[in-house]
Amino acid sequence: MKLVVRVKLLPTPVQAAALEATLHACNEAATWAARVAFEKGARRPLGLRKHTYTEIRERWDLGAQAAQHAIKKACDAYTTLKANLRGGRYGRPGTKRHTRASGKPVVFRPEAAQPYDDRMLSWQHQIRTVSIWTTAGRLKGVAFTGQAEQLAVLAGRRQGESDLVLQGGKWFLIATCEIPEKTLNVHPVGLVGVDLGIVNIAATSDGERYSGRRINRKRENDRALRSKLQKKGTKSAKRRAKKYAGREARRNKDINHKISKRIVAEAGGHLPARTELRAWGSTGRGIALEELTGIRMGSPLLERS
DSSP states (O other), rough: OOOEEEEEEEHHHHHHHHHHHHHHHHHHHHHHHHHHHHHHHHHHHHHHHHHHHHHHHHOOOOOHHHHHHHHHHHHHHHHHHHHHHHTTTOTTTTTHHHHHHHOOOOOOOOOOOEEEETTTEEEEETTTEEEEEETTTTEEEEEEOOOOOHHHHHHHHEEEEEEEEEEEEEEEEEEEEOOOOOOOOOOEEEEEEEEOOOSEEEEETTSOOEEOOOHHHHHHHHHHHHHHHHHHOHHHHHHHHHHHHHHHHHHHHHHHHHHHHHHHHHHHOOOOOOOOOEEEEEESSSEEEEETTTTTTTTTTOOOO
């Protein structure tokens, strides 16, 4: 079972400037590689590498591993886009939204997350510092912090790459940890069915309903405010828009979490560390999701961060 651990970096001003310059350079290189991939139809790492690797290293002064990651990030973005187009996220083929999404190269934000492998990033867990590659050279002794439980998992279970992220002026490293799954020797004597929807976010077979009217109304208010601020375009409007950025996603995540806990309490059990189609409760009842065919992917309960 995979578990994501996020730790906060505590860089000095000089270190933070180097990290920010690195993010910008890596994402500029990835955006350029994505444009080349779009123009030449080379959307696999090996094919795209032939067209971009040398220039990325020379033009943006990236190391070998960073250049490889920029190329792979561009290819992964097109893989995700293809899956979303096929899944109908951008509407049907021929619609304006579908054409707009498929008819232009992928672009990365200057501060989009950047993957780091073990050649570019090393952890010193005892003194809580990392050594991390940047375009200004290797930064050693960059402090990090986090909850004791998370740091213990990170020290013992980390595997694979970690992502460098800048959010709200704060730096984070997001690492993937592999946790062994526990065998559940429980046989359910009954099930609580949960049906997902839009008018009602969730409804259980016991008769409980969790309405989505409030969250949908607040979502419309958020979108109206965002549109108003974008049209205004002043500095104060941009500051306010930045302040409220992500508010809708955070609210939905909080509401989904509360509803999930109430449904589990209703079943008399607890949720496992990851979302499962069934979770066995301590009372012997399980939780089963009903058939989801036809449920719109914009349903609030399906929008997970």
